[in-house]
Amino acid sequence: MKSTFEYMESSLRRTLVHLNIYKQKKLRTFLVLLFSFWGLTGFAQTWIWYPGDYEIWLSNQMQNRRTERGTFFPVFWKIDNHYPLIDFHKVFDLSTPEEVDIYVDGQYNVKLDGKAFEGSPKKITVPAGKHKINIKVFNQKQVPTIFVKGNKVVSDSSWLVTYEDKEWIDETGKTSDVSTTKWMNAGSWNFNNSDQLPANFMLPTKPMEAASINKTNDGTIVDFGKETFGYIKLHNLKGKGKLAIYYGESREEAIDTAHTETYDKISVDQQSGDYTVELSKAFRFVKIIADPAVTFDKVSMLYEYADLQDKGSFKCNDEEINRIYDVAKYTFHLSTKEFFIDGIKRDRWIWSGDAYQSYLMNYYLTNDNGTVKRTTLALRGKDPVTSHINTIMDYTLYWFLGVYDYYLYSGDADFVRSNYDRMKSMMSYVLGRRNKDGLLEGLPGDWVFIDWAEGLSKQGAVSFEQLLFARSLETMALVADLVEEKEDVGMYTKLAADVKKKLFEIYWNEQKQAIVHSYVNGKPTDNVTRYANMFAIFFDYLNDKQKNNIKNSVLLNNDVPPITTPYMRFYEMEAMCALGEQEYVTKEMKSYWGGMLKLGATSFWEEYNPKKSGAEHYAMYGRKYGKSLCHAWGASPLYLLGKYYLGVKPTGAGYSTYTIEPALGGLKWMEGKVPTPAGNIELYCSTTNLKIKAPTGTGTLMLKSKKAPVCKEGNFVNKGNDLYELTIEKNKDYDIKYQAL
Amino acid sequence: MKSTFEYMESSLRRTLVHLNIYKQKKLRTFLVLLFSFWGLTGFAQTWIWYPGDYEIWLSNQMQNRRTERGTFFPVFWKIDNHYPLIDFHKVFDLSTPEEVDIYVDGQYNVKLDGKAFEGSPKKITVPAGKHKINIKVFNQKQVPTIFVKGNKVVSDSSWLVTYEDKEWIDETGKTSDVSTTKWMNAGSWNFNNSDQLPANFMLPTKPMEAASINKTNDGTIVDFGKETFGYIKLHNLKGKGKLAIYYGESREEAIDTAHTETYDKISVDQQSGDYTVELSKAFRFVKIIADPAVTFDKVSMLYEYADLQDKGSFKCNDEEINRIYDVAKYTFHLSTKEFFIDGIKRDRWIWSGDAYQSYLMNYYLTNDNGTVKRTTLALRGKDPVTSHINTIMDYTLYWFLGVYDYYLYSGDADFVRSNYDRMKSMMSYVLGRRNKDGLLEGLPGDWVFIDWAEGLSKQGAVSFEQLLFARSLETMALVADLVEEKEDVGMYTKLAADVKKKLFEIYWNEQKQAIVHSYVNGKPTDNVTRYANMFAIFFDYLNDKQKNNIKNSVLLNNDVPPITTPYMRFYEMEAMCALGEQEYVTKEMKSYWGGMLKLGATSFWEEYNPKKSGAEHYAMYGRKYGKSLCHAWGASPLYLLGKYYLGVKPTGAGYSTYTIEPALGGLKWMEGKVPTPAGNIELYCSTTNLKIKAPTGTGTLMLKSKKAPVCKEGNFVNKGNDLYELTIEKNKDYDIKYQAL
Structure with missing residues (x-):
């Protein structure tokens, strides 16, 4: 058994090694300093629980607040419940005895080194030396939670928890010596005072x-x-x-x-x-x-409201774009509650596909890990998996993608690791639903959603689903690597490669220069839709030639059915940005999002069809006011402007490495901030001047310029074709002269 | 879609055909009469829920009432929780409109033919004609339950329930047409009034x-x-x-x-x-x-107390045996609460091995199906299965045996069928834990219990566990047949045969004429214990020669370690009875159970060792008063006297067929009743006279007599070796003269 320190060190080391930040010796110095600091100042305590249980419980509360014309309107999918009986424990090594206050939501007992205190004590004394404290809590009505406050003996996520002891005694009273109990690190949020009972939480x-x-x-x-x-x-x-x-x-x-x-x-x-x-x-x-x-x-x-602070920002010379950005921001904030929800009138539910877009927008605005983690846990629910997330095949797959992105943007390996078992059983459900070709095809009970689009075929194995499937398998391989499950890494890598291979063998139509929509009865269809093609671009599954051909044969081809939901516009715009077509996107943004503003929108809608007029815009689902006029997926300019105009994106976990590819897209100038775990990357860009300051990691600036850019802070490398690269070091002010193309 | 009537008819028909009671034409007449009767008198309503959820919830409440020296002492295994969101529905065909009262524990909506009423109505009107009523309930704190009271529109177990609709709408508002929702019949107990909220239940x-x-x-x-x-x-x-x-x-x-x-x-x-x-x-x-x-x-x-009425009885000329029977009865009643528990001081928990014995005693005393079903559901808990029931390998297997016996004694095919999915996932867990020889061997985290006995080896693959495993697989095959899963029948039959074959190939020691205790490192041990040998006898896995040899080489062999718990004495006595050794058992009963009475016991103990004296008897688990002095497993004489003295046992489900083999075991006379679903089989037996009256099925009396027995009511068939058989028809008074051997 490792000590807590050793455990934390090795755990942190694995993370950091992966992120290539620290050398091992530096790490130990850093940790020793950190621990000493904690030792001097006392430790912060917080309410803790079995990870995922409070998140599921709270999401049940939130998702069952929907009404429709006065009638309670709950979700139609399975919702799970918390474990009613939880054991919490931690081993402490104390130099002096401590008085410890104990607060518990539930019926409980407290043990010191395996021996129970009488009754349910509110205060205990822990003697000096190495001692194990267990608190066992039963609460059927709401999640068992505890709050422990001594000096060093405090409750936090380093406590270990289980819903199943797997311990027994023999007839002599001896405890079983083999334990296979699975311990998890406790879950927590920010309930840092004894009177902030998690079950009483309400948004401010x-x-x-x-x-x-x-x-x-x-x-x-x-x-x-x-x-x-x-x-x-x-x-x-x-x-x-x-x-x-x-x-x-x-x-x-x-x-x-x-x-x-x-x-x-x-x-x-x-x-x-x-x-x-x-x-x-x-x-x-x-x-x-x-x-x-x-x-x-x-x-x-x-x-x-959910009290999230804006960290990212965007401003430019075009006031309409600035308005779009502001309304997108407001739309995003309205649609962020305890969790990322789809819309505030309807459904007030957590839909995985919608949440996935909120995650991405979050990384460029509020960069709040908590809401991403809570939403991820709530969507996943509990084993056994009995259907797709929200019953939708694509939504299960977006859930995996969300984990991938979360790791990339946050670098939070601990959460991703602790989530691995849930990912594995979810993926095992998915793998169990492949057809004989190894492809995902809607079985009875599977909702193949893709998009709200009239007449969109869901038959057979849809190419779009295979793309998400491949990326989901890649996510499994990534996380398997983080938890050092070597066999799993191999298995998922092979599965991902296999699906990607099939994607091109089966769906690529050489004549149409496009991925076709589906594979039905052993044959690819002739049908070309935008979905798989645009995802293939920003997933980087295509070579440059294919990408460019798709741009013309699909994205700019008016014969291919247009997209009318902001939901899929999100990805369409992203694909165009990834192809360097920011100017096109600026125009589209002004016409589509600007179009809603011209109609008086104060938040962005669930769906917008410029051909409709007046109150027609409010109808959907066969109801006069069925449409939601504030829908998270409408806020995508937040993401597009941050990632593809300011052009900042992580390439290593948590921005250990990242790239900056500014693109004005027809604007005269822009300035803004992109949040990272260590603070904001700040950027100003005009057609001749670029200023950058980054607080973290190692960046690569990739700048298109008519002439060689210059700055005092570093040397550009000419990569040819008007492209210049510069390494961005942290905490340096870069002031670059260049000439936009 | 079948009508409810058709469904019930075909369902009942399958049951009855299996039980060989009715010809199909008679059944229809019977059902038509039954339905007309209901139509005239109105229908009985009761609170309903998702099957198993209330039982699990209530068992959590009950099992967490244990304290030890003032400290809360919960179970150490995983406890599950209810589904917080449930849909209830039923289709009614009404000749006249009805006013219907609705009571719900939770937040809810009500739909008539898919259209929601405003708010959460307490009263609705259902028009004449065919209508579907849905009630959807969210309750996170306690189990969602409903009570509906109209004339024909009443809540009962014919309502269908689900925790997962798997229904969605498209962008036009159209509901998905393919539904794979799994509907179950609602669970219920006896909460037949609107004010009897299930969550408020307390024992009287x-x-x-x-x-x-x-x-x-x-x-x-x-x-x-x-x-x-x-x-x-x-x-x-x-x-x-x-x-x-x-x-x-x-x-x-x-x-x-x-x-x-x-x-x-x-x-x-x-x-x-x-x-x-x-x-x-x-x-x-x-x-x-x-x-x-x-x-x-x-x-x-x-x-x-749990308000269960005694139905069975036993009385004889020996007052000590009568006392033992009465104290056993009291012990059984004390240990029967909301569920069958092990003991009333300690643990107040549901242990599967203990409950299994309570089931058997119940069939000969109170014959209460409700407590068996509740206990079965509570023990099983929910998927995913993460460990053995109570963490004990044998206890998982007893759980299957309990289902087998429940079907045999009650004939309740509906419950057994509805339990099949839970049986299957439980068995799938078991099958996943076989060793390379296909045998069950304790893996880390598995508690191999067998019995409280000092020095009992749990190493390797223990023969006793394989016996229970074989019978569990036979149970799976039986129930698979009831639910008409033909492939499963084949699979489980083959698996059972395979384990039984191995049992004799591997564990039978020809020299010792016994099943040896275990198989360790590829070799059977020399160790002979009583466990597997006695189970093999009453499981009828042995031929007569083997049985008789085991009697002498094991059961009556003082070199084989004796059994000291009433728990395993139960099976030891049963094995001796099955060998016709009632006289031996009478003596043992008087010495062992009589021994406790002589020490002043007013209920039977968890363990009894005649060699101890005074307060030594109260110690266990290293604690002075650790022993429980009222333990259900001490009450086995209830079962032995009913099944092996009065000699009544079902051979077809629900006593469609049964046998009576009276055995005085040295007593001069005995009389008693054995409950069946249709009433009591009554019996009086002296050494010369036997009186029988049965209310149900077709019995076979197997009587040992020195001379041919005679009675006016039927003709005996001489089977040789002083054995005579008579068919017992229902509702006839048999008065038989014979001469006991």
């Missing part, structure tokens, strides 16, 4: 005033000036009778009370006092209709 | 007085006259200060306050009023020590 709120309140013949119409989310508050509500609040993301929806998607109906019977509705809702407008005997003075709201 | 209690209350120097000693279970009540408790209640199954334990296994310590601060402790305990004696300022008038208790 702040009061917001209405932009206008107008009385009409039959009620009151309130406009909050823009799409928003929270709790309507009626001031000085009094009288006796009924009152109804009809919510609208549009004015049309709020006043069309027979068709508004959400409402609240309450019975009032009070002399006075403010009233706040129980359930948060999405709206810009509300219409309030009350019995004559019911009155109120004013209407305001409590805005509910 | 009744007040009981103490036999004696004595003040001593330092406290009060209360004797309840016999082992009991419940809540201590202090009458007119008043004053301010501390009070402690020390529980003892023996007087020694209650007064040895430093070592009593359980106690309650309370702070009193009241003027007057009765006080009842919060948690039920097991005890005969309690010692109460209070601060001088704390007084009370009287001590009584609330006896807590």
